[in-house]
Amino acid sequence: MSSLVSSKHNLPMENTGEILLYRTEGDRTEIQVTLQDETVWLSQAQMAELFQKSVPTINEHIKNIYDEDELDEKSTIRKSRIVQAEKKRKVTRTIELYNLDVIISVGYRVKSHRGTQFRIWATQRLKEYLVKGFVMDDRRLAGGATNYFDELIERVRRIRTSECNFYEKVRDIFATSIDYDPKTDYARQFYATVQNKFHYAIHGRTAAELIAERVDSTKPFMGMTSWSGKIITRKDAEIAKNYLEELELKRLELLVEQFLSFAELRTIEKKPMYMTDWLKKLDAFLILNEKEILTHAGKVSHTEMEAKVRDELEKYNEQTQRKQIEGPK
Structure with missing residues (x-):
């Protein structure tokens, strides 16, 4: 199982959605996404936890994504406030959050076992789309999707x-x-x-x-x-x-x-x-x-x-x- 937004890092003061990347009992990789305004917003620290890499590594991948014009920086970043403990007092800080487009792009670049799991899942969905012209979530459509x-x-x-x-x-x-x-x-x-x-x-x-x-x-x-x-x-x-x-x-x-x-x-x-x-x-x-x-x-x-x-x-x-x-x- 795997959650990102419900990580141990300081959390944004607003609802930013959630991503769960996990293995099922049948040894399949699955992703469960909770959207906020049709996307998910994660900090670099939360992406680092999702893909089990360091924050500097995530930062480097994001920088390369923007430098290579893979994504538009302005439309994929937003500011958010977090409350964190500093010297026995709570301080509000502003951090940058990245949307689902950035998360997916990082997932295709990061070298880790978690990154591999993500790419396997994403490639299976992409292949289904290319072959069939659509991707269906059978469990959700059957009404059997559970949290x-x-x-x-x-x-x-x-x-x-x-x-x-x-x-x-x-x-x-x-x-x-x-x-x-x-x-x-x-x-x-x-x-x-x-x-x-x-x-x-x-x-x-x-x-x-x-x-x-x-x-x-x-x-x-x-x-x-x-x-x-x-x-x-x-x-x-x-x-x-x-x-x-x-x-x-x-x-x-x-x-x-x-x-x-x-x-x-x-x-x-x-x-x-x-x-x-x-x-x-x-x-x-x-x-x-x-x-x-x-x-x-x-x-x-x-x-x-x-x-x-x-x-x-x-x-x-x-x-x-x-x-x-x-x-x-």
Whole structure:
């Protein structure tokens, strides 16, 4: 999901419209636009948030758009006032807002994953227009178009009431991020970071550190407290949650349930969230619960953890086979 006007930046004192650029559950890029006088007006800061680029980069693109006479500057800019806090007092400032023509032009120039999502969406609509001579919004015409946040609220509620385990629920919640795309390396790294933050809050270790410390071929069930089938597999042995003691697991479940409630509240209040926003809110949430915050990658890498699991599992299986051959003493 993704909102621009409802960003964390200072907002204009007037209604300027809104743009939401987001991924659907069916992995489609969609745009929801709320118009004001048949257009949308965004500041450079809001465009920077929409396309996940810096304000100077957006400013450079806008300058080039006008220098190349792609758009007329006078007809695409208007002044607006904002109220912002400066030195503990509120100050009114005048800023420039840019209309939908500028936003679209910037979207075709900016180099970012968000820019790519926008161009995919826009190109699909342009192709439909060139082939058919028109573009139709089937959902809106069918009367089935719903507000993005209404859909998101329903999605979050389905996640919370699902039969998935608690960590799968957390994963699904974060997948509702405006800029989420499962194909990117950032999304995969993001999940590992989130998992590690929850683990560190409970027992002071990353997932890899916990596994490397507790996996032990000499202990019953290799030091694990749970696994999926009758036989311990390497996949089971590489899941940190499977090494948690009962109290640790209960604390983790309670912490996650609190965070899921917070996530649902954000959607009800129509607060759009990027992946970076979720990480910041997760840290703030953990601080509120008086938990330690993970700020490093840990002392044990994922590769090192996997190597130790392989070694311990091999020794454990050898010991188990030997005992079966020898029989009861």
